[in-house]
Amino acid sequence: MAKKTPLYDQHIACGGKLVDFAGWNMPLNYGSQLDEHHAVRSAAGMFDVSHMTVVDLTGDKVKPFLQYLLANDVDKLKLSGKALYSGMLREDGGVIDDLIVYYIHDTFYRMVVNAGTRDKDMAWLEKQAAAFAVDVNERHDLAMVAVQGPSAREMAHAVLSAAQADAASQLQPFFGVESEGLFIARTGYTGEDGYEMMVPADQAAQLWGALVQQGVRPCGLGARDSLRLEAGMNLYGSDMDETTSPLESGMGWTIAWEPSTRHFIGRKALEAQRRQSGGSKLVGLVLLDKGVLRAHQTVVWNGDPMGETTSGGFSPTLGRSIALARVATEVSDECQVDVRGKMLLCQVVKPPFVRNGKACIKID
């Protein structure tokens, strides 16, 4: 039986169409994925992301532990609450998961990892943490609600206590703060401003209800996927996994090469890969012809198969189809994609496609 988040009853009450996602009963949409998508780009929408895994890491050696565990360097986090996006890699450079880690203080970091990778992530964390005597504590007691969109912060402030609203309103992007039992972070997965709020499970329904009252639109996994795709954000398991390295996954920017003395898991493999020529890269595609790109379609460039799409779909903001694709490094300008037997013309672009409600690509 699929698990229920603390917001299950709210999804039913809001008319959610529930599906099994990574073993969780989650809303795919509440009627119209397109309307939900547009609500986030134009006003505010919210997502139950309680299925994601929150892990608290504590101990005297938690910082050196994370500097060894992650390809990005937590030494960049100097101010309490600052967040960092990173890959967690195998020795061979394959991506075990992508995650966000928050620096709370020198002996306490908080990490959020994917739902679908929970079991292997926890096993890996426990295994690597032992040598550093770091405590790994999964926070089953927390639910998480993401409120996203140009009006999201203002509408969220209206349902928070005065102290919480004050703390939240002072947050810079990619920072989080604990306030009166709520952990509020100015982060998200949509390319819009907003918050991800971690709330004690028994208070989640109340928070959700208050946000509904404010006019924040409940949004399902469908809109979450089309929003993140427009924002050019990777989806673990689709755009990268253990068989692909960050260098082939548009995640080169998340690898902290300096200082060169920092040894992190996967470093040797990435350095070797970086020295090699050839290989592949993750690019954005915009469909110039009519139709819809989907995952696992063949990309053809100058007449030869050169890779495949890893995610694809319709971009409601652009009104045309977009995709992420892993292709040979030389692929540029225009390519074709085999869409159900038809060779359709695409423009190769650098993601993101959309940020803060606006298109960020030019179609030739």
Add this chain to the structure above:
Amino acid sequence: MSNIPDTLLYTSSHEWVEVLSDGTARIGITDHAQELLGDMVYVEVPEVGDEVKSGEECAVVESVKAASDVYSPISGVVVAVNETLAENPGLVNGDPYSDGWIMRIKIADQGELEELFDAESYQDVIDEEDH
């Protein structure tokens, strides 16, 4: 509950047929089908003059979720297609039996109509799927 008008005929692959008095038939996908597929983002219609055969692919409906083939319920020649779907594929969701029609064909064999379901039998098809 999905809407199943009494005046139409249906297939087990969730297309509907409206038999018109001039020997042609309008064809689309059912309310149940559009609900399963979710918001439509692209509909590939056939070309006028195309010959379609009963049970064979004649169009593609693409929703936010996936692409699905539409199978022609009966054989015939396409005499009209719904051009407005190019600009507004959402008509298939909002009005599947009227403004969301896909094509109109000249019926080749009236006998094929007898193979189709009436509203009551089509309801049984849906009920069985749900169980």
